[in-house]
Amino acid sequence: MMRAVILAAPSVDALDNPALSALLGLIVITLIMTLGVMFATWYERKAVARMQQRLGPMRVGPWGLLQPIADTLKLVSKEGVRPASADRIAWDLSLAAIFVPAFLVLVAIPFTADWFVSPMDLSLLYILAVGGLSFIGFLLAGWGSDNKYALLGGMRAAAQLISYEIPMILSMLAVVMVVGSADVYRIILYQDVVPLIVWQPLAFIIFLTATIAELERQPFDIPTGESEVAGGVFIEYSGIRWSLFQLTGYVNMYAYSLLGAFVFLGGWEWPFGTDIGWGYQLLLTMVKMALFIVFFLWVRTSFPRLRVDQLMSYAWKVLLPFALAQIFLNGLVLVYDLPDVVLLATSGGGALALCWLVYSVVRVKPRQPLRMVGNVPATAPGSVSG
Amino acid sequence: MVAEQRPDLETIDMPINMGPQHPSTHGVFRMVLVVSGEKVVDVTPHIGYMHRGGEKLMETMDFRQGIGYADRTEYLAQFSAELGYVLAVERLMGVEVPERAEYIRVILTELNRLTSHFMFAGAFGIDSGLFGTSMMFAFREREFIQDLFEEISGDRLMYAYFRVGGLAWEVTDNFVQRCHESLKTAERGIRDIDDLLTHNEIFMGRCQNIGAFTAQQAIAYGLSGPMLRASGVPFDLRKDEPYSVYPRLKFDIPVGNYGDVYDRFLVRIEEMRQSVKIVEQALEQLPPEGPIVAEKLPRRLRTPPGEVYAKVESPRGEWGVYLISKGGDKPYRLKMRSPSFCNLTALREMTIGQFLADAVMVLGSMDIVLCDVDR
Amino acid sequence: MIGILRSLGMTARVAFRKPVTNSYPNVHRQIANRDRAFPILLWDEEHDEPFCTGCHACERACPVECMTVVMKDNPKHATGESKRRKIIDEFWIDYGRCMRCNICVEVCNFEAIGMNNTWAGHELSRFDRSELVMDLDMLLSQSKAGKVDPGLRA
Ligand code: SF4
Ligand code: SF4
Numbered sequence: 015m016m017r018a019v020i021l022a023a024p025s026v027d028a029l030d031n032p033a034l035s036a037l038l039g040l041i042v043i044t045l046i047m048t049l050g051v052m053f054a055t056w057y058e059r060k061a062v063a064r065m066q067q068r069l070g071p072m073r074v075g076p077w078g079l080l081q082p083i084a085d086t087l088k089l090v091s092k093e094g095v096r097p098a099s100a101d102r103i104a105w106d107l108s109l110a111a112i113f114v115p116a117f118l119v120l121v122a123i124p125f126t127a128d129w130f131v132s133p134m135d136l137s138l139l140y141i142l143a144v145g146g147l148s149f150i151g152f153l154l155a156g157w158g159s160d161n162k163y164a165l166l167g168g169m170r171a172a173a174q175l176i177s178y179e180i181p182m183i184l185s186m187l188a189v190v191m192v193v194g195s196a197d198v199y200r201i202i203l204y205q206d207v208v209p210l211i212v213w214q215p216l217a218f219i220i221f222l223t224a225t226i227a228e229l230e231r232q233p234f235d236i237p238t239g240e241s242e243v244a245g246g247v248f249i250e251y252s253g254i255r256w257s258l259f260q261l262t263g264y265v266n267m268y269a270y271s272l273l274g275a276f277v278f279l280g281g282w283e284w285p286f287g288t289d290i291g292w293g294y295q296l297l298l299t300m301v302k303m304a305l306f307i308v309f310f311l312w313v314r315t316s317f318p319r320l321r322v323d324q325l326m327s328y329a330w331k332v333l334l335p336f337a338l339a340q341i342f343l344n345g346l347v348l349v350y351d352l353p354d355v356v357l358l359a360t361s362g363g364g365a366l367a368l369c370w371l372v373y374s375v376v377r378v379k380p381r382q383p384l385r386m387v388g389n390v391p392a393t394a395p396g397s398v399s400g
Numbered sequence: 401m402v403a404e405q406r407p408d409l410e411t412i413d414m415p416i417n418m419g420p421q422h423p424s425t426h427g428v429f430r431m432v433l434v435v436s437g438e439k440v441v442d443v444t445p446h447i448g449y450m451h452r453g454g455e456k457l458m459e460t461m462d463f464r465q466g467i468g469y470a471d472r473t474e475y476l477a478q479f480s481a482e483l484g485y486v487l488a489v490e491r492l493m494g495v496e497v498p499e500r501a502e503y504i505r506v507i508l509t510e511l512n513r514l515t516s517h518f519m520f521a522g523a524f525g526i527d528s529g530l531f532g533t534s535m536m537f538a539f540r541e542r543e544f545i546q547d548l549f550e551e552i553s554g555d556r557l558m559y560a561y562f563r564v565g566g567l568a569w570e571v572t573d574n575f576v577q578r579c580h581e582s583l584k585t586a587e588r589g590i591r592d593i594d595d596l597l598t599h600n601e602i603f604m605g606r607c608q609n610i611g612a613f614t615a616q617q618a619i620a621y622g623l624s625g626p627m628l629r630a631s632g633v634p635f636d637l638r639k640d641e642p643y644s645v646y647p648r649l650k651f652d653i654p655v656g657n658y659g660d661v662y663d664r665f666l667v668r669i670e671e672m673r674q675s676v677k678i679v680e681q682a683l684e685q686l687p688p689e690g691p692i693v694a695e696k697l698p699r700r701l702r703t704p705p706g707e708v709y710a711k712v713e714s715p716r717g718e719w720g721v722y723l724i725s726k727g728g729d730k731p732y733r734l735k736m737r738s739p740s741f742c743n744l745t746a747l748r749e750m751t752i753g754q755f756l757a758d759a760v761m762v763l764g765s766m767d768i769v770l771c772d773v774d775r
Numbered sequence: 776m777i778g779i780l781r782s783l784g785m786t787a788r789v790a791f792r793k794p795v796t797n798s799y800p801n802v803h804r805q806i807a808n809r810d811r812a813f814p815i816l817l818w819d820e821e822h823d824e825p826f827c828t829g830c831h832a833c834e835r836a837c838p839v840e841c842m843t844v845v846m847k848d849n850p851k852h853a854t855g856e857s858k859r860r861k862i863i864d865e866f867w868i869d870y871g872r873c874m875r876c877n878i879c880v881e882v883c884n885f886e887a888i889g890m891n892n893t894w895a896g897h898e899l900s901r902f903d904r905s906e907l908v909m910d911l912d913m914l915l916s917q918s919k920a921g922k923v924d925p926g927l928r929a
Contacts, residue, residue, distance in 0.1 A: 064794070065786040066536035072798040162416050166438075166756070232531055233602055241424035241527050242757045316596070316782040318603045319529025321757045322438050372601060373776040381608070384666055386652040387634040465838035468876035533786060540795050547807070554811035554890065560876050568877070572809075595785040599778030 036121070039131035043120050051264040052082035058311055065315040086257065094253035097160055104158030108247075111151030113258055116265045118144045123272050124199050124281075126295035127288050138196045141273060142183055145228070145266070149175035152237065152247050159250040167246020170322060171237035174227060177329040178234075182224035184337035185217040189277055191344045192357065198273070202281040203288070209280035213357045216340050216364035218278045220333050222309075225270045227329070229263065231310055233317035236325055267307060275302035336368055413441055416756075420449050424527050424760045427770030431747070433759060440759050443751045445744065450774040455734050462729040463489045463564050463701040470721075471558040473736060474772045476519050479505070479512040480714035482562040484736075487643060488710035488721040489564045492703045500690035501566035502645045507579060507682045508552070508561070509712075510675040511545050514586050516715035517668045517675075518542040520767040521593045524665060527764030528606050534596055541589030545582045564701055565694035576683055583676050590672050598669065607662035611750035611762035614659060621746045624739050625717025626667045627766060631659035637713035649681045661758075661765040668767070671715075702729050716740055716767055736775060740768040803894050812896025813870050814879050814888050816911070818918040822857045824849070825915055826887035829863040833879035833888060841872035842879065863887075866914055870899060871907040893922065 056071065056079060063070030071078030096105060122137035124130040134140055149172045156168015190196050192213060193204045201210070211218045227234040238246040248259050275281055279302045282288075282295035320328065343360040346352070419430035428449035434442035454473050458466045467482055474481035483505060490497060497505075518538040525534025546556045552571050553561035561568050572578070597603050613623070618631035628635055636653040638646045654670035656663030703725040711720035717739025724733040743766050751759045797804065819826045829846025847864035851857035879888055890896075895917060901907055917923055 061790075062531065065790045066533050067540060067789050067792055067794050068536060068796045069794045069798060072801075162414060166416075166435075232529060235529070236757075239529060239757070241529060241760050244423055312783060312786060314531050315533045316786045317530065317779070318525065318597070318600065318606055319757075320602060321606055321755055323755065324605055369776040372779070381662075382657045384654040384656055384663070384670055385632075385634075386670075387639075387655050388652055461838050464878060464881075465836070465876070468838060468874055468878075472874070537789075543795075550810060551807040552809070554807070554809040554877065554892075555875065558875065568881075592785060592789070596782050600782045601776065601778045604778070 036132050040117070040121060043131060044117055047117070047120065047265050047268065048261065050268060051261050052086065054264050054267070054307070055085065055260075056082045057307075061308065061311045062315050065312065089257035090254050092253035094255055095250075097250050099160045100250065101158040101160065104154045106158075108151045108154035108158055109255055109258055111154055112148045113151075113262050115144045115147040115151075116262045116269065119269045120265070122198065123269065124202070124276070125272075125299055126282050126292040129292060129296070133199065134197070136196045137198045138186060138190065138201065138277070141198070141269070142179075142186060145269065146175070146179045148262075148266070155247040155251070159247065161250050163243045163245070163249045164247050167237045167239075167243045167249070170243070171230065171247060173322075174230070174234065174236060174325060174329075177326060178224045178227035178333075181220050181329060181333035181337045182228060184334070184341060185214075185220040185224065186277065188214055188217040188337070188340045188344050191341065191348060198276050202276050202283045205280035205284045206287060207284070209278060209284045211278040213354060214278070214340070214344075214361050215358075216336060216361040216368065219365050219368060220337050220340070221274060221278065223333060224329075225274065225306075226310060226313060227325070229267050229270060229310070231267070232314040233319050234325060235319060236322055239319055241319075267310065268303065271303040271306035271310075272299065274306050275299060279305070332368065332371060336364055340364055411436075418759075419446075424764065426523065426763065426768060429763075429768070429770055429773070431759070431763070433751075433756065435756055438755050438757075440751050440754055440756060443748045443759065445747055447741075447744070447770075447773050450770050452775070454775040455736060458734045459731050463703070463731075466731075466734075467562065468558065468560045471560055472771065473738070473775055474714060474716075474719065474769055475557060476516045476769050477512055477714045477716065477719070478557070478559050479509045479562065480712050480719055482559070483509055483644075484710055484712045484714070484719045484721045486562050486564050487712065488708050488723040489701070489703060491710055492706055492708045492723060492725055493564070493701070495565045495694045495697065497566055497694055498691045499645070500687045501692045501694075503682050503686040504567060504571055504575075504692070505562060506644050506646065506649070507679050507686070508549070508559075510678045510682070511548070511579070511582060511586075513675045513715045514672055515542045515545050516767075517672045518545075518586075518589060518593075520668055520715075521597070521665075524761075524764045524767075525593075525597060527760050528597075528603060530597075534593060537589060537592045537596065541585050544585045548578050548582050551578065563693065565697045567692045570692055576686070579679060579683055583679055586672070587676060590669060590676075594669060598666070604662065606757075606761060607665060607765075608660060609658070610661045610754060610758045611765065612658055612660040613746065613750065617749070618659065618746075621749070622742045623717070623746060624742065625713070625715065626664055626671065627717065627743050627746070629653060630656035630663035630667045632657060637711055637718055641711070643710075643712060645682070645685075648685065649678050651678050651681075661761050664765045664767075668715075700729055702727065703731075711737070714739060716769065716772070717743060738772040738775065740766070740770075740772040741775075744768055744773055806892065806894065806897075808892060810892040810896075811875050811877055811890035812893070813873055813875060813891050813899070813909075814868060814914075815891045815896070815917055815923070816863070816866060816888055816914040817886070817923070818915055822851065822859070824851060824857060824859070825863050825911075826885050827863040827866065827883075828859055828861045828885055828887070829866075830861075830884070832882045832884065836878050836882040837873075838876060838878065839872050839874055841869040843867040863911065866911040867908055868914060869908045871904050889923070891917065891923070893917070895922070 060070040071081040074080040074084045119141050121131045122134055122140045152171035153168050156164045189201065189210055192210065193201045195201065230237055238248060248256055251259060282298045286294065340361060344357065347356050347360065413434045413436045416433045416435055418433055419425035420428040430446040432444040432446065433440050454469055458469050461469065466485060470481040470485040471478040518541055522535035522538030526532060549559055550556045552575065553559040613631045615632045618628050618633060632655055634653055634655045639653060651674045654667045656667050705725055705727045707724040709720055709722045711718050718737065719739055720737035722735040722737065723731050726732040747763065750762045754762065817826050829844050831844050834842045834844045844863065845865035846861050849857055849859045849862035852860050877890060880890055
């Protein structure tokens, strides 16, 4: 396994103390991520604007590039209001409970072949486990704010995050079965010829859906749904606290996009191999991550939000059975040593079945189209107008 | 595993105060929802935050001054509101409106129906959780039509263009051509919204079988407009009690089968297509020359004593003006029958038993204008 | 699934269209000739005085009673420079109340008042409502400086 190398600070790697170097790496990663998030907010606003035929931010700096800085300044200088009746401990703890896991996830992510903070044998498990912790923070925030919208949002968030954690983990499990390792590094190395999305399209689709749900982005932004619970758990937070929540949301988006890029798109390995140097590898990682992010934005502009019961039944009745089926099929293929193409066939078939299900469930009963009533009044006016 | 029943832990229904400042109450509307978990068990609508005494104000104004107030009552279908008001006065005075003015009125009212329904489609998209895309698509086309209104009447929102006996002034020279351009963009806008929303499975899943009303219920609640037609009652004042030049125009009225939120959406989208048709025909039949104001109108409008009820099919339903005059230049009593208000009465019945998120959709599908509700 | 893909296709297609918005304070939309912003008084270049004779017709017709007109004898009439016997002395319009209904313009017999159809008539944000009460000088300034659009209907 590679040695732990401190991100972007090679000179410090003389430090022998692994704890210290990990701490330094974490700090560096936090700073870089904060900058990345600032860029992401700008990019999101721009991209969404273009998909809506708008210009997006244009005022601050060229093409509004300095907009995130202005936003940050505004948010930091804003007064942080805490409701008098809020549960103080829960209110403040929630911040940490959401914020810390998001950054801890980044520890185990190998940005290039030898750029990561800490190598682990079970990094995939670690990422999923730590990433799944944030629901505690949502519950705390929902309860601590002493606001009914926040409470509703918190409950929704907890239910949604836990529900979608399961199909997400199961889809990952399918991949782990194929690769034979729960180390993201190994998974990347496994994809030197063909990325896993080809062998496991069904797992990929499940992962993608569950990711959007985990990130609480449209169409799964039920906990924060603007038009229903008016911001959900964040409703009482303002100023720097709110911006930390926002920051966390974007860091999570980066983390999951990276995970998707590594596990399904081949990370920095495919298609050029391990030996092209860290610069290209980083670029490759970024490009693949960007694909995910663009997809999230695209989905965000295109879809209405699901309802809470639809969300639940989609997780438990659709994604979960399909994820289990995927694992079962993978098991069959691996136990009987069938060729890899069977993986593709089964998984692809499953993916198609999933799409068909989504298509058909909504149209259980085909609805009659509108009737068009022509030029003659069809009713005697008196009977209706009274 | 069955959870043990704990008598000391009771679950209570939680009242939630939605509005008057809430992103999806379409203005300052407040509803107190009582929810049990996510299900709504009771709704109490509170209105009146926008009450400005509009009816009373209009009683202190002469018939020209009132037009501006009619605009402000129904600020998304201003031409319909103006039309209802001037129709009432004209009927009381027995004024004959020149044909050209009638056609221009119909054209503008139908274009206004387009802008109003665009507004609905956009806002409804937001209610359903779309991140502003439908709103942007709708506003794109709406702004274009509003540009046309601005060129003609001088204002983007409060047109004050119809007058008792006709129109305030002549339309612009390129009116017909600009109308055709607007129709073209409107058609594109309808297509875009259609592509974006109508067939989307998520949208369907959110809208279908929500807030359904049968025809009997709809009639019993006195619903009108698209809300009524979605429930399967083919009643449209433009057909059933025609006014202006509508009898000369060929168009269909779309009628829904299920009476749910999705049908209301479809009906409105289809109505937009029909409006495009109406405007096209009206533009063809529009007399190129002619007076736009009735002749021999006194400088100061006075009505004979009497009462009259004039109603028009506004985008939201039956917009009526009930006018009592005791002679003189001001109404003695003016009552506006606003479709938003009457449709809103069905909110409770439609919402109870639905999910919290559906309450928002039902309210959105009513397409209320709060100024019109409260007056 | 088909509808979902259609929605995605829609937004993707739109992303390649030209944006329809403009960056407002830098770029101003062309406003129509007939645009009605707020009423302004017009300046008679020929006689170097306002057209307005202070006849109170607009004041009486205004539905929101936001105008105040004070009339005086025209000193120029005594010297024979002007045909107007009476002239406006003080004129206030409360832009905060005006509902831009155009009635004052319609009733004026002297074509002395018109609806501003330039951007100056729209960008009137103030920190205090009382600053929106325009006096005679302010109402006349735009017309005096010749900055009124020729399409203005009076
Ligand atoms: S535009 Fe109307 S409200 Fe404004 S000053 Fe003139 S008459 Fe009064
Ligand atoms: S603006 Fe016209 S109507 Fe008003 S006082 Fe002056 S002259 Fe009379």
